[in-house]
Amino acid sequence: MTEQLSTAAPAPVLEARGVGKTFTGVAALQGVDFTLRAGESLALMGENGAGKSTLIKVLTGVYQPDEGQMFLHGEPASFAKPVDAQHAGISTIYQEVNLVPLMTVAQNIFLGREPRNRFGLIDFRKMQEDARSLLATYDIHVDVRRPLRSLALGMQQMVALARAVSIDARVVIMDEPTSSLEAREVETLFRVIGMLRSQGIAIVYVSHRMDEIFAICETVTVLRDGRVVHNGRLADLSRVELVALMLGRSVEKVKRGGVTAFGEVKEGEGEPVLTARDLSRKHQISGIGLDIRPGEVVGLGGLLGSGRSETLKAMAGVMQLDEGSLTVDGKRVRSGSVAAAIKAGVVMLPEDRKAEGIIPNLSIRDNIVLAALPRLSRAGFTSRAKQDAIVDVFMKRLRIKAASPNQVVSELSGGNQQKVMIARWLAMNPKVLLLDEPTRGIDVGAKAEVQALINELADEGLAIVLVSSELEEVVEGSARVVVLRDGSVERELRGSEVTEQHLMAALVGENHSPADESPAEIKERL
Amino acid sequence: MSTVTSAVRLPQKGSALVFLQRYGVYLAIALLLLFNLFFTPNFMTIDNFRVQFIQVVPVLIVALGMALVIGTEGIDLSVGAVMALSAAVIPLYIGYGPLPAAILAVLAGCLIGLANGTMIALIGVQPIVATLSLMVAGRGIALLVADEQLKSVIDPGFLALGRGTIAGVPYSVLLALILVGLVAVLVNRTTFGKQLVSIGGSRRAAELAGLPVKRVLITIYILAAALASIAGIIQTARLSASVPSTVGNLIELSAITAVVIGGTPLSGGQVKVLGTVAGALLLQLIAASLIKHNVPDAYSQITQAVIILLAVYLQRGKAVLK
Numbered sequence: 001m002t003e004q005l006s007t008a009a010p011a012p013v014l015e016a017r018g019v020g021k022t023f024t025g026v027a028a029l030q031g032v033d034f035t036l037r038a039g040e041s042l043a044l045m046g047e048n049g050a051g052k053s054t055l056i057k058v059l060t061g062v063y064q065p066d067e068g069q070m071f072l073h074g075e076p077a078s079f080a081k082p083v084d085a086q087h088a089g090i091s092t093i094y095q096e097v098n099l100v101p102l103m104t105v106a107q108n109i110f111l112g113r114e115p116r117n118r119f120g121l122i123d124f125r126k127m128q129e130d131a132r133s134l135l136a137t138y139d140i141h142v143d144v145r146r147p148l149r150s151l152a153l154g155m156q157q158m159v160a161l162a163r164a165v166s167i168d169a170r171v172v173i174m175d176e177p178t179s180s181l182e183a184r185e186v187e188t189l190f191r192v193i194g195m196l197r198s199q200g201i202a203i204v205y206v207s208h209r210m211d212e213i214f215a216i217c218e219t220v221t222v223l224r225d226g227r228v229v230h231n232g233r234l235a236d237l238s239r240v241e242l243v244a245l246m247l248g249r250s251v252e253k254v255k256r257g258g259v260t261a262f263g264e265v266k267e268g269e270g271e272p273v274l275t276a277r278d279l280s281r282k283h284q285i286s287g288i289g290l291d292i293r294p295g296e297v298v299g300l301g302g303l304l305g306s307g308r309s310e311t312l313k314a315m316a317g318v319m320q321l322d323e324g325s326l327t328v329d330g331k332r333v334r335s336g337s338v339a340a341a342i343k344a345g346v347v348m349l350p351e352d353r354k355a356e357g358i359i360p361n362l363s364i365r366d367n368i369v370l371a372a373l374p375r376l377s378r379a380g381f382t383s384r385a386k387q388d389a390i391v392d393v394f395m396k397r398l399r400i401k402a403a404s405p406n407q408v409v410s411e412l413s414g415g416n417q418q419k420v421m422i423a424r425w426l427a428m429n430p431k432v433l434l435l436d437e438p439t440r441g442i443d444v445g446a447k448a449e450v451q452a453l454i455n456e457l458a459d460e461g462l463a464i465v466l467v468s469s470e471l472e473e474v475v476e477g478s479a480r481v482v483v484l485r486d487g488s489v490e491r492e493l494r495g496s497e498v499t500e501q502h503l504m505a506a507l508v509g510e511n512h513s514p515a516d517e518s519p520a521e522i523k524e525r526l
Numbered sequence: 527m528s529t530v531t532s533a534v535r536l537p538q539k540g541s542a543l544v545f546l547q548r549y550g551v552y553l554a555i556a557l558l559l560l561f562n563l564f565f566t567p568n569f570m571t572i573d574n575f576r577v578q579f580i581q582v583v584p585v586l587i588v589a590l591g592m593a594l595v596i597g598t599e600g601i602d603l604s605v606g607a608v609m610a611l612s613a614a615v616i617p618l619y620i621g622y623g624p625l626p627a628a629i630l631a632v633l634a635g636c637l638i639g640l641a642n643g644t645m646i647a648l649i650g651v652q653p654i655v656a657t658l659s660l661m662v663a664g665r666g667i668a669l670l671v672a673d674e675q676l677k678s679v680i681d682p683g684f685l686a687l688g689r690g691t692i693a694g695v696p697y698s699v700l701l702a703l704i705l706v707g708l709v710a711v712l713v714n715r716t717t718f719g720k721q722l723v724s725i726g727g728s729r730r731a732a733e734l735a736g737l738p739v740k741r742v743l744i745t746i747y748i749l750a751a752a753l754a755s756i757a758g759i760i761q762t763a764r765l766s767a768s769v770p771s772t773v774g775n776l777i778e779l780s781a782i783t784a785v786v787i788g789g790t791p792l793s794g795g796q797v798k799v800l801g802t803v804a805g806a807l808l809l810q811l812i813a814a815s816l817i818k819h820n821v822p823d824a825y826s827q828i829t830q831a832v833i834i835l836l837a838v839y840l841q842r843g844k845a846v847l848k
Contacts, residue, residue: 318734342736356734359727361795370724371735377717424735 154185268293299478415446591750599794607664609774639751726794
């Protein structure tokens with residue numbers, strides 16, 4: 001626990017003792033003790049709903065704790081508003097950058113505290129110089145006169161970070177900072193985090209990505225059901241132990257289940273239900289052929305830009321093809337029409353669940369029945385009874401956790417939103433399910449449930465195509481893997497070939513042996 | 527997970543705010559009626575209410591269509607021009623009888639709706655730009671059709687629409703009530719209604735779910751135009767004259783105001799039919815109350831502006847709470 005660190009460690013910057021927070025009778029946090037020391041980088045871990053976001057909101061003054069006490073530099077402190085926490089030196093970096101996109105980098109950094117000249121006007125030259133030298137200390141070189149929105153997302157985040165630190169932040173809380181960053185940007189972020197720590201700034205890091213946690217965090221606090229279940233050094237934990245702590249399961253059980261929750265996978269038998277031939281679209285994919293049989297999960301491997309998402313989109317009718325044909329059960333499907341694909345039984349779970357999947361303002365019920373609505377209606381009039389019957393079945397079967405089917409879908413956790421999306425398509429009785437990153441951005445527990453569900457659906461005879469950036473998900477979840485590279489099929493892995501090593505070799509092309517690139521490097525490019 | 531979500535759903539000191547967002551427009555109507563009960567002589571009489579209802583009908587009908595359009599995250603500025611066109615068509619065909627003339631007037635209006643819908647759904651023009659162009663062009667067409675002249679309409683059957691009553695209820699009010707009912711059923715009980723709010727909630731997601739997005743959008747703009755045409759016909763019947771140069775001037779603003787203060791967010795994804803009715807009534811009652819106290823019309827407009835600000839402010843609160 002924390003005692004073992006306290007002897008040599010610096011004094012705590014921010015501390016919470018016995019913090020509790022209750023919402024309408026439900027305890028979101030109970031007796032939470034939390035200590036953050038200068039220069040420490042602490043991973044805050046837990047499943048969705050474990051209380052991570054509530055704790056962050058308490059620490060940053062968005063919520064006031066019902067019980068317990070917070071200490072800042074050893075003094076009792078309380079933040080009535082987020083601004084109070086900011087003035088106390090606690091900054092939060094979100095995955096969406098909260099700055100002004102149209103203003104320049106320099107203006108954003110000095111927003112609200114612009115340097116003035118002797119006439120009381122903004123001294124642009126000084127502002128730009130200061131901004132440039134501030135960014136240079138973090139080895140970030142960018143034209144500070146450019147509007148913020150013209151920078152890549154990762155660079156925008158660096159600017160936000162530089163701004164936060166220049167306002168004398170002592171604690172920086174990062175909530176899923178890398179979820180929209182590219183590998184190189186993540187590297188820069190990590191380098192900046194290292195510099196911040198050497199200046200004695202404490203970092204609280206929240207992420208679903210285990211690689212990152214183990215790469216940059218020193219200590220870890222694990223929350224489960226609103227309580228702290230572990231506090232300690234990260235080096236003392238293995239990944240499996242950490243996952244076991246988050247899930248509240250035994251280490252053996254997690255180990256036995258592998259990293260993912262997929263069970264046994266087998267190749268499908270009989271005639272293919274979906275046959276794709278020569279799918280081509282200029283600059284994106286060329287000559288892709290696939291056969292998918294009922295009851296099998298076929299992995300679609302490939303690096304970013306290899307055409308894996310495009311191939312799914314082509315089959316789902318989202319993308320118009322220049323050439324090629326798609327047949328389902330022997331019938332040709334018209335290209336470029338989602339409705340035609342759905343009618344033929346081909347449905348796709350889109351990669352960006354929030355922007356392309358759910359209708360955020362509608363209820364769970366409305367979201368589930370959205371595509372099936374015409375079938376659940378008579379002469380254009382909806383039937384609540386028919387809807388409820390279907391919604392009830394899928395909410396139970398997929399274990400969608402919600403107050404009621406009337407709950408607005410945007411209030412659900414990512415995992416439950418994903419289940420709602422799967423329910424929407426299962427309600428259409430599809431033959432082929434195309435899954436684009438089905439477990440991205442959802443917590444460990446829900447991830448396991450979704451993976452188990454994919455297994456189950458294949459067992460029931462559904463043909464499934466799986467795209468995932470996580471190698472182990474593709475390898476453990478698929479009976480065979482079709483590897484794409486630069487928009488065409490590189491090779492197909494079957495049976496015993498379906499391993500991470502073979503997959504990585506195929507991802508980078510055969511004449512390019514995997515020894516040239518370390519597995520970590522390849523993973524980063526995914 | 528329920529703990530965190532309920533936390534987001536129930537703001538700590540927001541219950542009064544939530545109440546105002548949901549029932550503010552009804553509360554405002556109640557307060558206004560209470561005020562008039564005590565301070566305005568002859569306000570709470572059947573005759574006065576009949577007058578108020580008759581006057582609110584055109585705005586109300588236009589606002590119904592506007593609510594549908596706003597539900598898809600669109601806007602329709604051309605409704606006034608559509609009213610003018612339908613008014614202009616009436617005297618041309620009134621010789622064939624009131625019903626054929628009315629049908630042709632609605633069809634003419636629907637053409638403008640079709641043009642709006644086509645530009646927005648198929649070409650991808652922003653709704654505000656597409657309908658702005660037809661707001662200008664539509665009135666021009668109306669004036670051409672009418673030869674830029676005011677024409678009186680004397681067909682007794684047609685004028686009954688403006689003056690006749692059943693059991694004391696004016697025909698126009700009755701028609702408006704039927705339209706309110708139809709739109710409410712359309713929004714709440716039909717596949718089309720669900721598809722409409724889905725498109726407003728997330729057009730991309732609706733497309734990927736295989737919904738006929740383009741067809742729904744075109745239909746919505748045609749419906750909005752059809753409703754505006756009906757408002758133009760009623761207005762013409764009430765005035766006993768077709769006045770394409772002024773009929774429906776600025777009505778798009780009143781309609782948008784009614785929709786917004788009725789609780790339909792401008793960001794789409796929701797349609798509040800009853801709220802829209804209440805919004806239109808509130809605007810009418812404010813104007814009437816001020817008139818009865820001899821307050822100049824200019825103040826009535828300023829009051830409207832304040833109410834719009836208040837309504838939009840409350841909605842902003844809703845977005846924050848989400």
